[in-house]
Amino acid sequence: MCLPVLAAGGIIATPDLRLPQQKHVAGTNAGRQRVSAAASAAGCWAGTMAAEWTGRTSVQRQRAGSSAGGTRRTLGLQGLGEAQQRLAGGLSHVAEAQAAAQTAMLATMERRLEEVTKSMGDTLHGQATRTARSLGDLQQRLEAIDRAQANIEKLSGDVLGLQDILANKQTRGAFGEIQLNDIVQKALPADSYTMQATLSNGRRADCLIHLPNPPGPIVIDSKFPLEAYEKLRNAKDERALAEAARDMRTAVRSHLRAIAEKYVIDGETADGALMFLPSEAVYAELHASFPELIREGFALRVWTVSPTTCMATLNTMRAVLKDVRMREQAGHVRRELALLAKDVERLGDRVGNLDRHFGQASKDIADIKISAEKAGRRAQRLDNFDFEEIAPQAEDPRFAQAATLPLAE
Numbered sequence: 001m002c003l004p005v006l007a008a009g010g011i012i013a014t015p016d017l018r019l020p021q022q023k024h025v026a027g028t029n030a031g032r033q034r035v036s037a038a039a040s041a042a043g044c045w046a047g048t049m050a051a052e053w054t055g056r057t058s059v060q061r062q063r064a065g066s067s068a069g070g071t072r073r074t075l076g077l078q079g080l081g082e083a084q085q086r087l088a089g090g091l092s093h094v095a096e097a098q099a100a101a102q103t104a105m106l107a108t109m110e111r112r113l114e115e116v117t118k119s120m121g122d123t124l125h126g127q128a129t130r131t132a133r134s135l136g137d138l139q140q141r142l143e144a145i146d147r148a149q150a151n152i153e154k155l156s157g158d159v160l161g162l163q164d165i166l167a168n169k170q171t172r173g174a175f176g177e178i179q180l181n182d183i184v185q186k187a188l189p190a191d192s193y194t195m196q197a198t199l200s201n202g203r204r205a206d207c208l209i210h211l212p213n214p215p216g217p218i219v220i221d222s223k224f225p226l227e228a229y230e231k232l233r234n235a236k237d238e239r240a241l242a243e244a245a246r247d248m249r250t251a252v253r254s255h256l257r258a259i260a261e262k263y264v265i266d267g268e269t270a271d272g273a274l275m276f277l278p279s280e281a282v283y284a285e286l287h288a289s290f291p292e293l294i295r296e297g298f299a300l301r302v303w304t305v306s307p308t309t310c311m312a313t314l315n316t317m318r319a320v321l322k323d324v325r326m327r328e329q330a331g332h333v334r335r336e337l338a339l340l341a342k343d344v345e346r347l348g349d350r351v352g353n354l355d356r357h358f359g360q361a362s363k364d365i366a367d368i369k370i371s372a373e374k375a376g377r378r379a380q381r382l383d384n385f386d387f388e389e390i391a392p393q394a395e396d397p398r399f400a401q402a403a404t405l406p407l408a409e
Contacts, residue, residue: 176222
């Protein structure tokens with residue numbers, strides 16, 4: 001729809017070409033659309049003027065139809081000239097308004113483009129900074145993941161190695177023996193146990209604890225059959241699980257009976273033995289799923305221990321060994337105490353003698369002090385004598401006799 005471009009009084013009204021306050025690159029397309037709209041408005045105005053001129057010309061022709069031919073031509077030419085003048089003036093106003101609008105629009109577009117360019121630059125700089133920071137964090141996390149992956153691969157290798165160890169009977173026995181040896185070394189003194197001890201029946205015990213009678217030396221066996229446990233753990237269905245549980249019961253029951261027959265010897269070892277399990281998981285599985293095997297072990301006097309419970313049991317044995325050694329050394333302690341009492345008595349006698357010597361020495365020092373004081377007083381009296389006055393009297397026999405008398409103490 002064309003917008004009116006002429007107002008009352010012949011003043012040309014320019015179309016509203018104001019742009020919306022948007023900070024986006026789409027402002028350029030909006031500006032172009034508004035320029036096209038202004039051009040369309042100018043075209044519409046020109047069409048309206050032409051239609052108006054045509055209508056007026058038709059009216060003038062109709063009105064002048066009854067006049068003379070010369071008069072018609074004159075009026076028609078005058079009307080046509082006036083219309084052309086008005087059309088030229090309107091077109092010039094439209095051209096000027098369109099030029100001004102285009103200039104203002106171009107300035108606005110340039111300013112908006114600068115603002116958008118600056119905003120986009122700041123935004124891109126901030127995004128680049130955040131992206132670089134995020135990439136740095138991602139790099140650090142990837143490095144941490146790589147280290148964790150390396151640790152996982154190493155752990156997987158260790159687990160596979162452990163599985164290979166536990167799959168072989170000889171290596172499994174060596175693994176349990178090494179673990180048991182480490183626990184026993186930490187819990188007991190070196191002279192209270194023997195590793196790989198040979199019994200009177202020719203059997204070799206993994207560890208023999210030298211406990212006093214009763215109960216006597218006790219054997220610890222570390223060769224537990226882990227194949228049945230591995231089969232039980234790897235069972236996929238109910239049938240395989242039931243079969244593995246049956247094999248587990250059979251293997252553990254046979255091992256318990258073998259320990260009771262090999263390592264419980266009357267008069268040589270204790271009336272029981274210990275079955276060492278090198279894994280807490282196996283110990284927990286036996287107590288949770290196979291309690292009847294634990295009860296059978298109690299009946300056979302074969303007690304099941306894990307690394308944790310074995311350490312506690314060995315600590316109790318160490319306390320027993322310490323108590324026994326203290327009882328064995330009680331007589332020696334009593335003899336030493338008697339000798340200590342004699343030494344204390346002798347020390348008392350010698351202190352008494354020393355006290356008497358100190359008393360006699362104190363008395364002698366007091367007597368010496370008295371003698372010294374008397375000698376000092378006599379020396380002072382002798383110093384006060386006047387020998388010149390006394391000399392004539394020396395002829396008197398009494399003075400001569402007094403001079404020959406000894407000094408009194």
